[in-house]
Amino acid sequence: MNVFINLNLESSEPIYIQLQQQIIEGIAKKQLQPGDALPSVRSLAADIGINLHTVNKAYQQLKQDGFILIHRQKGVVVHPDGVPQADEEYRQELKAKLRPLIADSICRGLSEVEFSQLSKELFQLFNEEEGEKN
Amino acid sequence: MNVFINLNLESSEPIYIQLQQQIIEGIAKKQLQPGDALPSVRSLAADIGINLHTVNKAYQQLKQDGFILIHRQKGVVVHPDGVPQADEEYRQELKAKLRPLIADSICRGLSEVEFSQLSKELFQLFNEEEGEKN
DNA sequence: TATCTGTTATATAAGTAGTATAACAGATAT
DNA sequence: ATATCTGTTATACTACTTATATAACAGATA
Structure with a gap:
């Protein structure tokens, strides 16, 4: 269940934005399906060698934009109802x-x-x- | 010869980026033609109520990208040879x-x-x- | 000579990005 | 019960970016 994240730490693009985009790409490619679990903020941060809060910032934005659901104890999943359609x-x-x-x-x-x-x-x-x- | 710049100071987009984009739009619309003079950093800064260095930063980037020529004493003009074509x-x-x-x-x-x-x-x-x- | 040009140098304030540590409360598995 | 997992919150710190303010410089020009 490992992650397919490749970050460019030299880029001027903030890490949390890159992370956000990679997850959105995963959903676009349907590698990530509605209901799929995402790694916890701690494990993902450890995996890619960044801080827990940087991951959390990306997750919070993805939640804000309707891509994911965050449950305080159960963890993070791709939004089961799918992403809000373009209006x-x-x-x-x-x-x-x-x-x-x-x-x-x-x-x-x-x-x-x-x-x-x-x-x-x-x-x-x-x-x-x-x-x-x- | 007044300028057609409208900035959004509330936007998270930096002022010098907005300024850059507005000038590029002017060139795209052919309101600004090759050889046309642009305002001096001081007069443009005064006109739109921002700092001289913010204008200069926008101009430097436009120069870097081949949109304009900057002559130390004569001032700034839209690049007479046109903008470098897409490669x-x-x-x-x-x-x-x-x-x-x-x-x-x-x-x-x-x-x-x-x-x-x-x-x-x-x-x-x-x-x-x-x-x-x- | 005064005034214009871009340029350079400092300094300052505010905000963002990222990290580091610690602690909390609820769920869960052993 | 206890240890471990979850997201969350709080604090502190460093580095960088954005934007401003002032001042000065050198070359061109009216």
Whole structure:
């Protein structure tokens, strides 16, 4: 039941954000299914060699965003009901995050088609490898 | 020759990043053309009510990324040769930035088509309003 | 000569990221 | 019963980032 987390400690991206993203990727790839147990804050922290509170920070955000349930004594599981589906608010936030990427892309002569091609490759990366370890 | 910068001082996004993005958006919309002069660090700082060094930090990054040229005495201009075009390295970096957005989208049931539709709207936002103030 | 340009150097305050330790209360297995 | 597990809370500390404030410098220019 070991974890598939690889962190880049040199990155400017905070560790708890990287951890959060890796778990979200695991859910996207369906390596993590609704109801699946996640490691305790202590064991995961020990496994990847970071502090308990850093793991807890990632878990708290994942809980906030509806990815997981945290039970004070039983531990942490992927949300049994699945992740809250995208609504209009989510779409607007996503658009706000895409905005600077697309402005930059336009300046560098990247077309909408090329941009969507990159997106497509990523969608395939997550969807094709359902349950695999890549 | 006034500037079209609107900052959100409440945002967790650093001011110098927001400033950077707004200038990049200006270039994407072709409101800022190659060779166009940008305000001096002091006047822009005064205009939008922030510190000279915060503007300078944004300018330094824009210079680093090839958007602008900085001449020690003459001032700052949008790069006359245009912005460096996207190469393979740029595509990989862009993909790395899209990756967490797409993983999250998949978890929330957003399809590739819906994702590309959002992207398309943003491309249109920047391309249709060429030279306009929106 | 005064004024503009970017640049450099210090100093300070506030916030974030990460770690270290310790303790608590509830559940659970031995 | 006791030891061990769970998340949670509290405190303290270091390092770094963000943003500001002031001051000064050297080159260009009106």
